[in-house]
Structure formats: structure tokens, C-alpha cells
Amino acid sequence: xxxxxxxxxxLTSEHRTRRRIVNWxxxxxxxxxxxxxxxxxxxxxxxxxxxxxxxxxLDFFTKTPSLLGFxxxxxxxxxxxxxxxxxxxxxxSMALPIGILAAIYLNEFAPRRVQSVMTVAFDVLxxxxxxxxxxxxxxxxxxxxxQAAWKGSFALAILMLPLVTRSTQEVLxxxxxxxxxxxxxxxxxxxxxxxxxVLPMAVGGIITGATLATARVAGExxxxxxxxxxxxxxxxxxxxxxxSSIPMFIFxxxxxxxxxxxxxxxxxxxxxxxxxxxxxxxxxxFGLRSRRRLTGGR
Amino acid sequence: MNLRRSAIxxxxxxxxxxxxxxxxxxxxxxxxxxxxxxxxxxxxxVWQQEYKRDQVNYNxxxxxxxxxxxxxxxxxxxxxxxxxxxxxxSACKGCIQLPWVLSATSVMYNLDGVKNAIHLNGRAxxxxxxxxxxxxxxxxxxxxxxxVNFPDRRITPVYRSDGSGTTYNFTDYLTSVSPSFKxxxxxxNTTVNWPAGVGARGSSGVAGVISRTEGAIxxxxxxxxxxxxxxxxxxxxxxxKWATPGLRSIKAASLADKKFSKTNELSIVNPPKGxxxxxxxxxSTYSYxxxxxxxxxxxxxxxxxxxxxxxxxxxxxxxxFQPVPSYVLARAKSQLTRVKS
Amino acid sequence: xxxxxxxxxxxxxATLRRRGRFSPGDAFLYGIxxxxxxSALVLLVLLARELIADAWPAVQEFGLGFVTSRTWDPSTxxxxxxxxxxxxxxxxxxxxxxxxxxxxxxxLFLTELxxxxxxxxxxxxxxxxxxxxxxxxxxxxxxxxxxxxxEHVGPFLHRTLGWTPFFKTxxxxxPSMLSAILILTIMMVPIISSIxxxxxxxxxxxLREGALALGATRWEVVRxxxxxxxxxxxxAALILGLGRAIGEAIAVTQVIGNNEAITWNLxxxxxxxxxxxxxxxxxxxxxxxxxxLVYLALILLAFSLVxxxxxxxxxxxxxxxxxVSA
Numbered sequence: 015x016x017x018x019x020x021x022x023x024x025l026t027s028e029h030r031t032r033r034r035i036v037n038w039x040x041x042x043x044x045x046x047x048x049x050x051x052x053x054x055x056x057x058x059x060x061x062x063x064x065x066x067x068x069x070x071x072l073d074f075f076t077k078t079p080s081l082l083g084f085x086x087x088x089x090x091x092x093x094x095x096x097x098x099x100x101x102x103x104x105x106x107s108m109a110l111p112i113g114i115l116a117a118i119y120l121n122e123f124a125p126r127r128v129q130s131v132m133t134v135a136f137d138v139l140x141x142x143x144x145x146x147x148x149x150x151x152x153x154x155x156x157x158x159x160x161q162a163a164w165k166g167s168f169a170l171a172i173l174m175l176p177l178v179t180r181s182t183q184e185v186l187x188x189x190x191x192x193x194x195x196x197x198x199x200x201x202x203x204x205x206x207x208x209x210x211x212v213l214p215m216a217v218g219g220i221i222t223g224a225t226l227a228t229a230r231v232a233g234e235x236x237x238x239x240x241x242x243x244x245x246x247x248x249x250x251x252x253x254x255x256x257x258s259s260i261p262m263f264i265f266x267x268x269x270x271x272x273x274x275x276x277x278x279x280x281x282x283x284x285x286x287x288x289x290x291x292x293x294x295x296x297x298x299x300f301g302l303r304s305r306r307r308l309t310g311g312r
Numbered sequence: 313m314n315l316r317r318s319a320i321x322x323x324x325x326x327x328x329x330x331x332x333x334x335x336x337x338x339x340x341x342x343x344x345x346x347x348x349x350x351x352x353x354x355x356x357x358v359w360q361q362e363y364k365r366d367q368v369n370y371n372x373x374x375x376x377x378x379x380x381x382x383x384x385x386x387x388x389x390x391x392x393x394x395x396x397x398x399x400x401x402s403a404c405k406g407c408i409q410l411p412w413v414l415s416a417t418s419v420m421y422n423l424d425g426v427k428n429a430i431h432l433n434g435r436a437x438x439x440x441x442x443x444x445x446x447x448x449x450x451x452x453x454x455x456x457x458x459x460v461n462f463p464d465r466r467i468t469p470v471y472r473s474d475g476s477g478t479t480y481n482f483t484d485y486l487t488s489v490s491p492s493f494k495x496x497x498x499x500x501n502t503t504v505n506w507p508a509g510v511g512a513r514g515s516s517g518v519a520g521v522i523s524r525t526e527g528a529i530x531x532x533x534x535x536x537x538x539x540x541x542x543x544x545x546x547x548x549x550x551x552x553k554w555a556t557p558g559l560r561s562i563k564a565a566s567l568a569d570k571k572f573s574k575t576n577e578l579s580i581v582n583p584p585k586g587x588x589x590x591x592x593x594x595x596s597t598y599s600y601x602x603x604x605x606x607x608x609x610x611x612x613x614x615x616x617x618x619x620x621x622x623x624x625x626x627x628x629x630x631x632x633f634q635p636v637p638s639y640v641l642a643r644a645k646s647q648l649t650r651v652k653s
Numbered sequence: 654x655x656x657x658x659x660x661x662x663x664x665x666x667a668t669l670r671r672r673g674r675f676s677p678g679d680a681f682l683y684g685i686x687x688x689x690x691x692s693a694l695v696l697l698v699l700l701a702r703e704l705i706a707d708a709w710p711a712v713q714e715f716g717l718g719f720v721t722s723r724t725w726d727p728s729t730x731x732x733x734x735x736x737x738x739x740x741x742x743x744x745x746x747x748x749x750x751x752x753x754x755x756x757x758x759x760x761l762f763l764t765e766l767x768x769x770x771x772x773x774x775x776x777x778x779x780x781x782x783x784x785x786x787x788x789x790x791x792x793x794x795x796x797x798x799x800x801x802x803x804e805h806v807g808p809f810l811h812r813t814l815g816w817t818p819f820f821k822t823x824x825x826x827x828p829s830m831l832s833a834i835l836i837l838t839i840m841m842v843p844i845i846s847s848i849x850x851x852x853x854x855x856x857x858x859x860l861r862e863g864a865l866a867l868g869a870t871r872w873e874v875v876r877x878x879x880x881x882x883x884x885x886x887x888x889a890a891l892i893l894g895l896g897r898a899i900g901e902a903i904a905v906t907q908v909i910g911n912n913e914a915i916t917w918n919l920x921x922x923x924x925x926x927x928x929x930x931x932x933x934x935x936x937x938x939x940x941x942x943x944x945x946l947v948y949l950a951l952i953l954l955a956f957s958l959v960x961x962x963x964x965x966x967x968x969x970x971x972x973x974x975x976x977v978s979a
Contacts, residue, residue: 037870041766047758048767048775051842055782058839061797062789081357082372082516112689119686134965135693141893141961142700142954143900145927149934149950150700153707160386172696179693205682233786235903239931244347244387246369247360261788268792268907269517271524271540276796283789294784295777376936400938466825473911475936498728502938505726510828510922511911513932524800525826 059291062283069281078247079263079278086274091282093249097163097257101242102232104167104253105174110224112171113178120179121186122208133183140176145236147172152240161256166242170231177230181223185216188308218304225297229290235261260286344612347371348378348391349477350515352413352599354535356391358627363619366612372514376475376502382407382602388609389617390602393477394502395577406605408651410576410644411598412621414566414634416557417481418534418544419595422522423448425463426543429556431456433548434489434582434594440529441469441486442496443508448527470521470530473511475502481597482531484581531595534558535631549594550585561593562634568592572643576600598640603651610653617648700954708951711944719948725913727938732945734926734952736913741925741956743917744830744905745898748837753891756842760849765871765879776850783843791907794836799827799908807831807920818917828910831919833928836904841894848890852883885974889967896960900953902927926953 073090080089116136120129151169156162189212197207213220238259245258260282267279344366346356353372360368373381375392382390383404396409419437421430426448432440436452439445445452449462472479483499498504512521515532519540522528534557537544546554555561568583578598583589601620603613621644625635705712711719715732722733763776807824814820824831856879864874880887910922911932924932926949937943 033870033873037872040872040875044758044762044766047755048762048779050755051759051782051846052775052778054839054842055778055785058782058785058790058793061793065796081360082354112692115686115689116692118682119690123683123686124690132690132693135697137965138958138961139693139697141896141900141957142697143902143927143957145900145902145930146700146704146950146954146957149930149947150703152934153703153947154699156386158384160384175693175696203676203679205676205678208682229784233784233788235786235788236931240934243935244345244371244373244381246343246345246367248367248369261786264788264792265903265907266514268788268795269513269520271516271519271522271536271542279792280796283792286786287789290784290786291781294781298777298780374936376938379938380936403940466823468825473932475933475938498726501728502936503727503933503942505724505728505913507914509912510826511924511932512828521826521828525803527825 059287062280062287065277066280066282066284069277070284074278074281078249079258080275081247086272086278089278091258091260091263091278091285093245093247094258094260094263094282095285096249096251097242097245098232098259098261100251100253100257101163101166101238101259102170102228104164105170105231106224106228108167108171109174109178109227113175113224114182114220116175116179117182117186118208118213121183122204122212136176136179139172140180143236144173144234145239148237148240151237156241161240161242161244162254163242163257164253166238166256166259167253169237169241170234173231173234173237174227177227178224181226182216182220185219185223185305185308186212188219188305189215215308219301219308222297222301222304225293225300229293229297232293233261233286233290235265238262239265342366342612343369344389344609344616345369345371345387346378346389346391347373347381347387348602349375349393349599351375351393351415351417351478351481351533351597352391352633353515354533354539354631355413355415355624355628355633358631359620359624362627363616363624365615365619368616372516374472374474374502374514375477375480378602379404379475382604385604388607389613391599392602393597393599394480394500395575395600396602401575404602404604407602408576408605408647409600409602410617410621410647411578411636411640412601412617412644413599413628414562414596414636414640415599415628415632416534416562416565416593416596417478417485417531418537418557419529419531419547420519420522420537420542420544421529422526422542423463423465424526426460428543429546430460430543431548431554432545434486437545437547438486438490438493440467441471441506441508442493443469446508465527468525468528469506469509470518470525470528471506471509471511472503472514472518472531474513476515477502477597477599478515478532479503481581481595484579484597485595488582535633538632547594549589549592550582551590551592552585553590555591555593557593557596557632559629559632559634561591562596562632564589565592565594565596566598566634566637570637570639576643576647578640598636605651606653607651608653610651614648614651617644704947704951704954708944708948710941711948714941715945715948719945720952723915727942730939730941732942732948734949736915737924737926737929737949738952739915740830740909740923741899741927741953743923744833744837744909744925745895747834747919748841748898749891749895751834751838752841752845752894755838756845756890756894757849757887759842759846760853761875761879763846763850764853765875779843779846782839783847787840787901787904788907790836790839791904794832794904794908795827798835799829799832802829802832802835803827811920819919821918822920824920826910826920826922828908828922829920830909830916830923832908833905833923833925834919836908837898837901840901840904841898844897845890845894848893849883849887852886852890853879856882885967885971889964889971892960892964892967896957896964899960900927900957902931906931926950926956 073088076092077090078093080086147169197211242256245256264279264282267275350372356370375394378390378392381387448465480500480502487494487499512518515536518530518532519536522530546556549555565580565583567588568580569578582594583592621641719734723735724731724733763772803824810820860878864878906928911924912922930946934946
């Protein structure tokens with residue numbers, strides 16, 4: 015310990031009262047800080063709930079948006095909900111297999127040096143801002159070819175990939191090596207060991223990681239700005255045309271002057287937050303349970 | 313063999329899902345997708361409901377966005393209040409622009425306790441947007457409005473942060489009435505370097521910021537001011553009269569240019585002094601539809617644009633879109649024959 | 654376990670397989686997983702190549718002077734990044750200044766100072782703050798926080814701190830640098846505090862318990878044991894939080910006002926690199942304007958790479974040191 019705070023001299027009872035007061039003050043400040051953060055969360059979620067609840071009705075989920083504020087009362091975000099479902103669904107189907115396979119390589123096959131270099135690459139990819147990913151995908155496959163929902167999914171998949179890889183890697187590392195060794199000792203080849211022994215044990219953690227990553231990208235707007243923004247008003251499931259999405263709806267409706275449209279923006283935000291928060295909490299709880307099962311009991 | 317069975321199930325499910333997705337909606341032939349200016353968007357919104365032959369999708373992303381979308385052929389038609397420059401024409405590789413909507417840019421303001429239609433001339437507006445006039449009770453504003461009690465309130469200019477044809481129209485006007493605006497800020501252009509104020513996206517965004525900010529002043533098509541109950545100024549035209557955006561003042565302004573340029577451009581900003589233009593509102597403008605000359609949807613586009621400049625104009629007056637004059641209609645019809653599939 | 658018993662095979666066949674080191678199944682798995690693992694590298698290379706290619710016209714036209722030029726003038730087609738670099742720096746560092754003490758205090762609360770039954774729930778709530786999408790925070794910023802600043806917080810700050818260059822004028826609009834700073838702070842806090850929480854939990858128990866045995870108060874344990882031990886890790890956490898703020902485009906562009914002026918007055922609107930890209934890219938009309946925006950994206954990418962690698966270097970050095978001294 016390098017600090018001189020804890021010398022025998024400073025811990026004498028002469029200063030005990032003063033030290034107790036300082037301790038008490040600091041504990042108060044830290045509590046205040048934590049309360050501030052919790053309060054902020056409650057304020058934001060509370061605002062969204064309070065202002066968005068008024069927009070939530072059956073029409074909201076089944077009708078399509080009003081055209082520039084005409085007829086807002088019987089309009090909704092059906093196309094945005096469907097669009098988000100398609101875009102995020104495709105993103106998961108792109109990122110999940112690659113992420114799992116990459117994690118398998120990093121954890122099961124890679125020599126230590128290679129593993130650390132590649133992990134750096136994934137971490138760097140994780141740090142690339144979403145807007146830069148959006149510009150990249152635009153320049154790469156949209157410019158000159160047109161927008162499409164799957165191109166938006168591709169951008170979201172790039173954002174998901176490092177998250178899925180890292181969380182899968184962590185879970186795979188938790189699988190006891192004794193399991194692998196037992197399987198290999200029985201004569202099973204590496205690939206069989208991985209698929210039939212290691213993966214099934216890690217499934218819980220993999221699902222958790224995938225759900226958290228999905229919740230994260232479901233709310234991303236920047237990658238969709240240039241890849242799937244020019245969408246029609248009608249409900250569509252076509253991945254090869256630009257589809258509406260809930261984040262884009264919120265983004266465009268947020269700035270309107272019409273209070274009715276603003277209310278719809280809040281409503282869409284409520285739907286989005288509800289999905290993201292519930293998915294995150296469920297995933298975390300599930301993840302804790304499966305992790306405990308892996309490391310704790312058998 | 314658990315693994316094999318689950319693999320088979322997964323593959324089957326994937327196949328079924330793909331089949332359903334592919335068949336569930338073969339791309340409907342009857343859709344026209346467009347993107348561009350927010351200026352005509354209120355009228356296009358009505359057209360989307362009234363035009364029965366095809367389904368028209370329109371994304372109001374600003375004139376700049378419309379120009380780039382049609383250039384990239386991301387949409388079937390574009391819309392822009394700013395006429396294409398020669399560079400943009402060549403980048404577009406065979407596009408045509410046609411005026412299809414006629415309206416005016418209002419100068420909207422949010423100021424409590426002050427009546428609608430206060431007098432602001434070109435110089436004052438230019439000074440406000442250059443940041444030379446910073447308070448509503450400035451002498452230069454009071455001088456134009458004797459008898460009006462202006463509060464001590466900071467002016468917040470609100471401009472378009474995205475590529476906007478309304479900005480083009482507004483700066484077209486300001487550069488013609490204020491040489492210092494032209495040298496300091498530049499224009500006419502869809503984006504300029506605004507020295508003061510706050511940026512907002514789209515005409516709706518401008519209306520939004522203005523309605524939330526006491527003392528704000530900005531520019532957008534008159535339909536946005538009316539729809540959001542925002543006050544707008546009376547602007548002095550070259551004949552010395554004070555005009556507000558309205559059907560008659562827009563019609564008077566449209567008389568300023570009846571001669572189409574080679575690219576079908578009509579410039580009616582700041583009409584000259586004259587008996588014809590006594591009522592003219594000086595910040596009026598046409599807005600253009602941008603079409604590719606060669607497109608697989610030629611027939612549908614031609615039908616839509618023809619409908620828009622004839623029947624579609626009927627829905628304009630309620631939103632202060634003055635129906636286009638007959639020579640614009642004639643020009644559209646003859647130019648549309650150039651669009652082929 | 655059921656899955657293990659399934660892989661029990663005929664011993665003779667097993668002997669045969671053990672002779673060759675890699676069965677074709679192994680080679681196949683090795684191949685596709687290696688390809689997947691290389692995907693990150695491939696994507697990074699593609700990203701860099703595409704961005705550089707599209708920014709090239711602007712790079713050729715303006716060179717490195719782009720970074721120091723304050724002009725962003727579409728009328729004359731002359732562009733420069735200095736204004737947005739300033740905006741990015743000001744908003745991110747100011748947000749860091751606010752977020753750092755808040756996050757560290759929260760992490761301390763959650764690891765040392767809170768009663769054990771409170772740590773779980775409060776920790777979860779703080780992490781939920783990270784899950785709020787940025788577009789929702791931006792919406793809240795425009796319609797709730799902005800007006801609140803103009804009506805209440807702003808005048809207070811102007812009255813008390815109006816003598817500083819930061820609060821010189823009366824607050825006039827919701828969209829402002831201050832709004833952006835506050836939103837960024839809210840985004841950074843959960844990230845920094847969750848990393849710090851991990852760090853503080855990893856301080857070896859013997860060190861902590863030793864200090865407590867000597868009679869130190871909780872705060873003295875923090876000051877004398879935890880902070881020195883976790884110092885470098887906390888620095889890495891702050892840097893990662895900064896990286897998040899630098900790259901945030903959506904929430905910032907919703908609340909910052911999109912004005913191109915260099916100003917220290919926080920009530921004025923401004924703009925950042927990410928926000929400018931988001932607001933202009935769709936409507937950029939000249940080729941040079943488009944490639945200038947991609948040039949901005951390139952600068953942003955460079956920043957985030959530097960930030961990430963810096964944090965990594967610190968973390969690695971910390972990990973090495975702690976392994977040696979353990």
C-alpha cells in the first residue's frame with residue numbers, strides 16, 4: 015500500500031471523531047450520487063410512461079402513421095413495429111451464428127497470442143460509433159443501390175457482433191475443462207466435443223448474451239438513418255425495401271410541433287423502453303441463474 | 313440423435329420462414345416512392361390520401377435529401393424547392409425537373425403579447441438572421457411597427473440544419489435585398505453558414521423549435537405556420553406594400569416569371585416594382601418534382617404527376633398552395649412526354 | 654450427464670480416430686470458426702478502406718488543414734472540422750467532468766458503502782439507465798429537459814455563474830450545448846460506474862480486511878486501499894466513457910441546436926462531429942460536401958480507435974501488474 019493514510023499514527027483514537035464525521039459525510043455523498051442516478055432513471059422512464067400512455071391504444075399497434083398530422087387520433091405505428099421486428103430479427107440471424115462460431119474459435123482453438131490479438135479486434139469494433147458504422151454500410155452497399163431493411167440489419171449486426179462474441183466467449187470459458195477432457199478421453203473428436211458437450215452447457219449464457227445484444231441494438235437509430243429510412247407508410251415485411259422502425263419513428267416525430275404527434279413519439283418510446291428494459295432484466299436474471307449452475311453446482 | 317433432429321427442425325423452420333416471407337408480399341406494382349422537400353409535404357400528404365390509382369409513399373427529408381435520393385435512384389421521384397444546378401443535373405444522369413406546386417415561405421415568430429403580421433422588411437430580416445439585431449425591442453424593428461409594444465426579449469433565429477429548398481428560397485430573397493447578407497452568409501443555397509441561431513431538421517422541426525422557444529423567428533412554408541398556430545410576418549415587397557403569404561399575394565408574385573428556363577425553372581422571388589405586383593408576397597416560390605427520364609415506372613409517374621398538376625391542385629388552396637397557372641400545366645404535359653420507360 | 658454418455662463410442666473406432674490428430678470434422682469446425690473470428694478484423698479493414706476512399710476527395714482538397722479550419726461554408730464549398738472538434742471536445746470533457754465523480758461515488762456506494770440488501774436492486778437500476786436508447790433520451794431532452802433548463806436551471810446558473818464565460822447570457826432555447834452535456838453525462842454514468850464497480854470488487858479482500866483490522870473507517874479503506882489499487886482501472890473506465898460520449902450522434906443532434914460557431918457560452922447551440930454527420934449526410938448535395946462529411950466520420954473513427962486502444966493498454970498494464978504482485 016502506497017498511501018500514507020493508513021499509518022498507525024493517523025488511526026489513533028485522537029482523531030476518531032473527526033474520522034467518523036468524514037466517513038459519514040462521504041457515505042452521504044455516495045448515497046446521494048446513487049440516489050441521483052436512480053432518480054434520473056425513474057424521471058426518464060416516468061416521463062415516457064406518463065406522456066406516452068395517452069397514445070397507447072389498440073389503434074396504436076394496428077394502424078399506420080398519420081400523414082403529416084392529419085387524423086392522428088386513429089393512427090399508429092404498426093409499420094414501425096413490424097419493421098423493427100424484421101430488421102432486428104435479420105440482424106440477430108446475421109450476428110448470432112458468426113458471433114458464436116468466432117467465440118468457439120477464440121476459446122477452443124486459438125493459441126494465446128492469436129486469441130489476444132483477435133480479442134483486441136473485437137473490442138476495437140465494439141468501440142466504433144454507431145454513426146460511423148451507418149456511414150460505412152451506406153457507402154459500402156447502399157450508395158448507388160438503394161436502401162433496404164436487410165442493409166439496416168447488416169449495420170446492426172456489425173454492432174451486435176462484438177457483444178455476442180464476448181459474452182459467448184465468457185460463457186464458454188466457464189465450462190469446466192474437465193468436461194472437455196472427459197469427452198476427448200472417451201475418443202470423441204474436437205468438433206463433437208464442442209457441439210455436444212461444451213455448447214449445450216453454455217446455451218443459457220449464450221441466449222443471455224444474445225438477448226442483451228438484441229436489446230441494445232433494437233434501440234439504435236444512427237445505423238438506420240442511411241440504410242432504412244425512406245420507408246413507406248404501409249405495413250410491410252419485405253426485407254429488400256426500406257422499412258420503418260420504432261427508433262426512426264421516434265426520431266422524426268420527436269421534433270414535430272404538433273402535440274398529438276409528440277404524444278405518439280412518447281408512446282413509441284414507451285413501447286421501445288418496455289421491450290428493452292424487460293428483455294435486459296429477464297436476460298440478466300436468466301444469465302445469473304445459468305452462470306450459477308455452470309460454476310456452482312452441477 | 314438429438315443433434316441431428318434439432319438441426320433438421322431448424323433447417324425446415326428456416327425454409328418455411330423464407331418461403332412465407334418471399335410469397336407473403338411480392339413487391340406490389342402499384343407503389344410510387346418519393347422523397348424530398350418538406351415545403352410541399354402538406355399538400356403531398358393530401359395527395360397520398362386522394363390519389364387512388366397507385367399508393368404514393370413520400371418521405372419528407374428535405375430538398376437536399378430528395379435530390380440525392382433521386383440521383384441515387386433510391387426513390388421513384390424526388391421533390392425539391394431548389395432547382396437543380398448544372399452539376400446536380402449531370403450527377404443525376406438524365407433527370408427532369410417540373411414545377412408542380414406554388415406557395416410561399418412564411419417568416420414565423422413566437423412572441424407573446426404581439427399581434428400577428430408585424431411588419432418586417434428584407435433588411436430587418438437579413439439583419440436578424442445575421443445576428444445584427446438581437447433583441448425584439450430593437451429600434452430597427454420598432455420603427456417598422458409604430459404602435460406595437462415589443463418586449464425586451466432576445467431574438468433566436470431558427471434555420472434549417474438539413475439541406476433545404478426552403479433555405480434556398482429564403483436565402484434567394486435575402487441575398488437580393490441585402491448585399492451584406494450575400495457577402496457574409498452567401499446563397500442562394502440549400503445549406504448556408506448561418507452566423508446566429510439554432511438549427512432544426514425539416515419544416516416541422518423549425519415549427520417545433522419556434523413553438524417551444526419564446527422569442528424565436530424562423531422560416532417555413534406557410535402551411536406549417538397555419539397548422540401550428542404560429543404567427544407570421546408581413547414582408548415589404550419592392551412596390552413598398554406590406555404583404556402576407558396568401559393565395560392572392562402568391563398569385564401576384566407568380567406573374568414575375570412566365571418564361572421557363574431550359575430546365576423548366578421559374579424564379580419568382582422578390583418580384584420587381586409594378587402595378588401587377590402591388591400585392592405580391594416577395595418570398596414565394598415554385599417547388600419541383602424530379603423525375604428520371606428513363607424509368608420502368610414511367611407510365612405510373614406520368615399519370616401521377618399529371619393528376620397532381622391538374623386535379624391535385626384543387627386541394628391546395630385550403631393549405632395556401634395556389635393552383636399552378638395554365639402555362640405551368642401546359643409545360644408539364646409537354647415535358648412529361650420526355651419521360652420514357 | 655446425459656450429453657457425455659451420448660458421445661461414448663466404440664473403443665476400436667476411437668483408437669483409429671486418435672491416430673490422426675485432426676479428423677475432417679475437426680478441420681471443418683476449425684475452418685469456419687477461424688473465418689468467423691477473422692470477421693472483426695475483416696470488417697475493420699473494410700470500414701477503414703471504404704471511409705478513406707470516400708473521404709479522399711476532401712482529403713485531397715483540404716489536406717490536414719481540414720482539422721484546423723473553422724470554415725464550413727456550403728455556398729463556397731469550403732469545409733473544415735475545427736468547429737465540430739471544439740464542440741465534441743467541449744461537450745465530452747464537460748460531461749466527463751460531471752460524470753466522473755458521480756460514477757465513482759455510485760460505484761463506491763454499490764461496493765463498499767451500501768447495506769448488502771440494497772446493492773443488488775440499486776445496481777440493477779443504474780445498469781438499466783444504460784439500456785435506455787439514445788433516441789429516447791434525446792426525445793426526453795427536447796421535450797422535458799430543454800424547457801426545464803430554460804425555465805429553472807438556466808436562470809439560476811446565469812445568476813450565480815454568469816461571470817464565467819460559460820453562462821454569460823440568459824438561456825434562450827432548449828437546444829444548447831448545456832443540454833447536450835447533460836444528456837451525455839446521463840449516458841456516461843452507467844458505463845463508468847459499472848466498470849468501476851467491477852474494479853472495486855476485484856480489490857483483494859486481504860488488503861481491505863487488513864485495513865479494516867487496523868481500525869480504518871470505510872472511507873479510509875477506500876482512500877488508502879481501493880483507490881490506489883484501482884487507480885489505473887478507473888482511468889481506463891473514464892476513457893471508455895469518454896469514447897462513448899465522443900461517438901454519440903443521435904441524442905446529441907436532437908438537443909444541441911446544430912450551429913457552427915465556436916463558443917464557450919453553454920447556453921448557445923453548437924455542434925459535434927457525430928451530430929453534424931447525422932444531420933447533414935442525407936441532404937448533402939455536392940460531392941465535396943459528402944466527402945467532407947465522410948472525412949468527419951474518419952476523424953471520429955480515429956478518435957474512437959485511439960480512445961479504445963488507450964483504455965486497453967491501461968487495462969493490460971494493470972492486469973499484468975496485479976498478476977505479478979499477487
